[in-house]
Amino acid sequence: MLEVSNLDCVRGERRLFHDVSFLLRSGEGLLITGENGSGKTSLLRMLVGLTPPFAGTINWKTRLIKHLGAEYRRELLYCGHPLGLKDSLSATENLQSIASLVNEPVELSVVQDALERIGLQGCAHMPVRALSQGQKRRVSLARLFLSRRTLWVLDEPLTALDTKASQHVAQAVDRHLDDGGIAVITTHQDMALASPLQTMRIGA
Numbered sequence: 001m002l003e004v005s006n007l008d009c010v011r012g013e014r015r016l017f018h019d020v021s022f023l024l025r026s027g028e029g030l031l032i033t034g035e036n037g038s039g040k041t042s043l044l045r046m047l048v049g050l051t052p053p054f055a056g057t058i059n060w061k062t063r064l065i066k067h068l069g070a071e072y073r074r075e076l077l078y079c080g081h082p083l084g085l086k087d088s089l090s091a092t093e094n095l096q097s098i099a100s101l102v103n104e105p106v107e108l109s110v111v112q113d114a115l116e117r118i119g120l121q122g123c124a125h126m127p128v129r130a131l132s133q134g135q136k137r138r139v140s141l142a143r144l145f146l147s148r149r150t151l152w153v154l155d156e157p158l159t160a161l162d163t164k165a166s167q168h169v170a171q172a173v174d175r176h177l178d179d180g181g182i183a184v185i186t187t188h189q190d191m192a193l194a195s196p197l198q199t200m201r202i203g204a
């Protein structure tokens with residue numbers, strides 16, 4: 001359960017949002033919308049523990065995330081900006097090395113399957129530097145098919161994706177929620193999700 005209470009965000013001299021609260025239980029998701037600069041990424045950074053809230057609290061399973069530390073991070077999949085890929089490695093190598101880094105090694109066949117699902121089977125072995133922006137984004141999002149983590153925090157996952165890739169991402173989110181996961185997603189686009197998500201608009 002993710003419980004967010006009365007969050008305030010101040011960046012520089014500006015108050016971006018005030019009194020943001022929501023509660024997500026197993027199988028529930030939240031779509032966050034808002035204009036450019038309204039503070040969506042800032043809110044996600046608070047949720048994953050990268051930025052402390054100006055005011056308010058974030059609890060995971062009834063405990064403050066700032067007290068949980070690594071225990072919280074082990075349950076968390078954050079797809080933000082930047083994508084966190086190594087240009088010199090292939091898509092396959094990137095995904096394998098990310099999985100090993102977090103101590104969750106995956107079989108090559110599982111990585112290949114994830115890349116196929118996100119439509120990257122043809123360039124799985126090319127260095128990431130040779131891929132387009134949309135293809136790089138797909139590599140990062142292929143993690144959705146490898147992850148066994150409970151809480152997904154996705155910052156504009158559909159940016160630079162074509163229709164088919166967007167559908168694959170939406171299906172991955174639906175499956176995650178069906179399996180009892182929780183998702184918080186910012187987006188400027190419509191997501192073709194089968195699951196009913198809570199929605200919240202921040203900013204003016």
Ligand SMILES: Nc1ncnc2c1ncn2[C@@H]1O[C@H](COP(=O)(O)OP(=O)(O)OP(=O)(O)O)[C@@H](O)[C@H]1O
Pocket residue numbers: 011012016034035036037038039040041042043
């Ligand atoms: N470290 C920082 N210091 C000062 N201001 C910041 C900092 N990080 C972000 N901001 C400002 O906070 C505001 C909100 O940024 P944020 O990235 O959270 O918005 P967003 O809603 O995600 O925008 P977009 O839809 O364009 O991605 C912006 O005006 C940005 O310049």
